[in-house]
Amino acid sequence: MSKSKSKRVGSKTKANNNNGGGKGSKAGKNKVRVSRVPPIMSDPRVVAWDRLLRDPCGADLAHPCYTGMDSGYLVRTTDFITPTITGTGFTPTGQVPCDYAIQITPFNYSATTGGVAAGPVNAGVALPGAINFGFGNMITNTTIVKRYRPVACCVRWLPSGPYSGRQGYVGIGLLQGMSILPGPTYQISQLRSLCQKYDPNGAAPHEVRWLPTAVDETFTTTAAPSDPGAGSVIFALTGVDSTVTATSRTLNGSFEVTTVWEWIPDLAAGGVTSSPQTPLPYTSQQVLATIGDLGPYIYEGVRRGVSKAGGALMQAAAGYASSQLTRGVMTSGVRGGNMIGY
Numbered sequence: 001m002s003k004s005k006s007k008r009v010g011s012k013t014k015a016n017n018n019n020g021g022g023k024g025s026k027a028g029k030n031k032v033r034v035s036r037v038p039p040i041m042s043d044p045r046v047v048a049w050d051r052l053l054r055d056p057c058g059a060d061l062a063h064p065c066y067t068g069m070d071s072g073y074l075v076r077t078t079d080f081i082t083p084t085i086t087g088t089g090f091t092p093t094g095q096v097p098c099d100y101a102i103q104i105t106p107f108n109y110s111a112t113t114g115g116v117a118a119g120p121v122n123a124g125v126a127l128p129g130a131i132n133f134g135f136g137n138m139i140t141n142t143t144i145v146k147r148y149r150p151v152a153c154c155v156r157w158l159p160s161g162p163y164s165g166r167q168g169y170v171g172i173g174l175l176q177g178m179s180i181l182p183g184p185t186y187q188i189s190q191l192r193s194l195c196q197k198y199d200p201n202g203a204a205p206h207e208v209r210w211l212p213t214a215v216d217e218t219f220t221t222t223a224a225p226s227d228p229g230a231g232s233v234i235f236a237l238t239g240v241d242s243t244v245t246a247t248s249r250t251l252n253g254s255f256e257v258t259t260v261w262e263w264i265p266d267l268a269a270g271g272v273t274s275s276p277q278t279p280l281p282y283t284s285q286q287v288l289a290t291i292g293d294l295g296p297y298i299y300e301g302v303r304r305g306v307s308k309a310g311g312a313l314m315q316a317a318a319g320y321a322s323s324q325l326t327r328g329v330m331t332s333g334v335r336g337g338n339m340i341g342y
Contacts, residue, residue: 038290054301056152066217069276072262077137084250097123097239099188103180106150107230110222116180123239147219148263153210159202159253166202168240171195175232192236209298
């Protein structure tokens, strides 16, 4: 009997020593939880840029994790674009469904470039040849800014008018380079296939965050030719309501483009450049590689899976913002199936 008891005790002790998870074991109660936060995200400089990428409109300005010793000043700009074309003989008139496509490439910003658009035209009609258009803000003022590069950017489609007049679908997408080029004629179906998220017009926040490519890390000028490899975002609007007169066609809504820039002043205009900075131990691509949850990141501005508490709070905030923007609309969206975690 004592031999049997001894064997049982020994067996229990062995189990506790091997895995620390036996009943009543101290080791089992004090297990160390492994954090799912990537080590790179423990650097406050990385965290600050990550927040800015996810919230270009409201986060504190932060320098990007770009290579090199370049350093400049930071500024946030906002541009509004209301798609309109003028001419004669537009028919029918009134509230007419239209197709329209737009691509925004911050790196190529100038008074004549930075955006490429096609349309608006009657729904179902082939889009005309895509054309460049430019911007007018502080960063494109060549008497002040010598060079610049984008740090973060967010583009939103803001429908206007009453909900009862809303129609059509809005497709949005992130592009790692330009897909719409000036000159060619596109079908709206071709450009819609580049989008990863689709929703009825006004039924969801139509918002996408830009992410940089290697091109965006270099400083450029407004006189430089457009680089097709720069990070871009795209909107493909299908059958969206517009106001048409005999001489104009205007979409019922505007695009809001908010961008954070790092810029270097023109010395000839009295500016003073900043000193070189010690390069960060991380590249932009190493930071972007920690995202994982690409869909929620670029469309909602949240990270999922970083931590239970943080993830829950961010998702709750995103849900509240969505409900406020879309209250009164009970139409569910259609999303593409190729976004990670979306």
